Amino acid sequence: MKFVAFERAKQGTGASRRLRNTGKTPGIVYGGEGEPLLIELDHNALWHALKKEAFHASILDMELGGKAAKVLLRDVQMHPYKPMVQHIDFQRVDAKTKLHMKVPLHYVKAEESQAVKFEHCVVNHVMSEIDITCLPADLPEFVEVDLSGLKKGMSLHLNEITLPKGVTAVTRGKPNPVIVSVVTVAESEEPAAEGAAPAAEGAAKPEGKGEAKGDAKAAPAGKAAAGKAAAPAAKAPAAKAPAAKKK
Secondary structure (H helix, E strand, O other): OEEEEEEOOOOOHHHHHHHHHOOEEEEEEEOOOOOOEEEEEEHHHHHHHHOOHHHHOOOEEEEEOOEEEEEEEEEEEEOOOOOOEEEEEEEEOOOOOOEEEEEEEEEEOHHHOHHHHOOOEEEEEOOOEEEEEEOHHHOOOOEEEEOOOOOOOOEEEHHHOOOOOOOEEEOOOOOOOEEEEEEEOOOOOHHHHHHHHHHHHHHHHHHHHHHHHHHHHHHHHHHHHHHHHHHHHHHOOOOOOOOOOOO
């Protein structure tokens, strides 16, 4: 991919802010035999270029002052909430010096595998990119991973994939990490639960009837008992007030 950059004379927070207000993005080019160089790019063109995968993982042709140079994208600083690129870094490429880069993994033919097609499993992508080292001429845009041989219960490790010629994987921690795993989908138990529901409801109905009848029978007895208990209290004579003594 190609892009056009221009030399930037001023630096600092204020100068960068004024540059962004005019639709430009400040940047820097470093590495190689030359000194670090301040540059500026058209923001709209840069914004659309950043949406392409190749812009992040391939050698770029930078046109600066009528001369072409090979560079790699190294860092992008985005605004916290606005769709704006605040700063961008590029590194010069030396044809004889090995590069250390992250390249994306492209998974293909998963739907043709036995695990997905016949065993109804789900393929889980554990890693979406890997670290590699290689010469600039051997740098791949991406690494393709064939998943057609997956079966139930399998896991695909890094050393089981084929890397392009001249490319070496770089690992940290685990020497041979898992990049893909096959997950079995649990069978639904809803039909069994639905079949058991009518039986449970049928068993509960007689108990409900019995309870209702029992409550109905118990209600009159309760009322009668309450009436008997209240009757003596009603028949009890009221206490007579003492007669006033005659003087």
